[in-house]
Amino acid sequence: MDTLEYTALATAYTFGMTALGAAAVFIAHKVPSALFTKLSLGFAAGIMIAASVWSLLTPAMEEAANLGMHPAIPCAGGFILGALFLIALDNIMPHLHINSKDPEGPKSTLGKHSLLFLAVTIHNIPEGMAVGISFVAAMANGSPEALSGAIALAVGMGIQNVPEGTAVTLPMHANGASRFKAFLFGAFSGFVEPVAAIIVVYLASFFIPLMPWLLSFAAGAMIYVVVEELIPEAQLGEHSDLGTISVLVGFVLMMVLDTSLG
DSSP: OOHHHHHHHHHHHHHHHHHHHHGGGGTOOSOOOHHHHHHHHHHHHHHHHHIIIIIIIHHHHHHHHHTTOOTHHHHHHHHHHHHHHHHHHHHHSOBOOTTOSSOBSSOOOOOHHHHHHHHHHHHHHHHHHHHHHHHHHHHHHOOHHHHHHHHHHHHHHHHHHHHHHHHHHHHHHHTTOOHHHHHHHHHHTTTHHHHHHHHHHHHHTTOGGGHHHHHHHHHHHHHHHIIIIIHHHHTSSSOHHHHHHHHHHHHHHHHHHHHHHO
């Protein structure tokens, strides 16, 4: 298979896992507890941190060295640009984070459900980018280990999409959306992942020398989401230590996946 086929299959899986989590709205009979949301978001944060380090930044450094670059320049530069990209999205797109009552971004007449959908969509963009660019880098590298590492990243992203999908759809249903509408919003918030991944694959195919920058860009975007949204929400209210533990569990799981498969 070529890069595009691998990416399409991988992101179809991550999208499917988001839909699987969103489908919990059809069987759940109450709003998820604050503890469930805390654990879900912390777990997702841990996976994203580990993926950023082992699946994106480490390959970026190796690729930079192979291209004769000093790794610090493309890795630091790409990381900063990725974070700035997410900051820009945060400021130009109205959105509402989980467990928040006050929308962010420009003023909008959109309803609460649409604003929550946009928040999760923003969150999923860097995940899709990360999966896409990891497969581009793996195919350019040509080694089975690199391909296994890209697969491990996709597996990790899919795992953390399940509780995320649930954490979005259940509050949406509790706030008045029908079960089917909540499911659609939750599931299709994950559709941006295949779109972002395929766009990155097409762009990267023309800019192979920029691979270290692109890998680091995806890492910076993901870490921004973790620091700006996931970890703060995992620390809200009581039992913040459980939120911290869930971050560690997610981190270890992704680390094991990457080192075992990659």
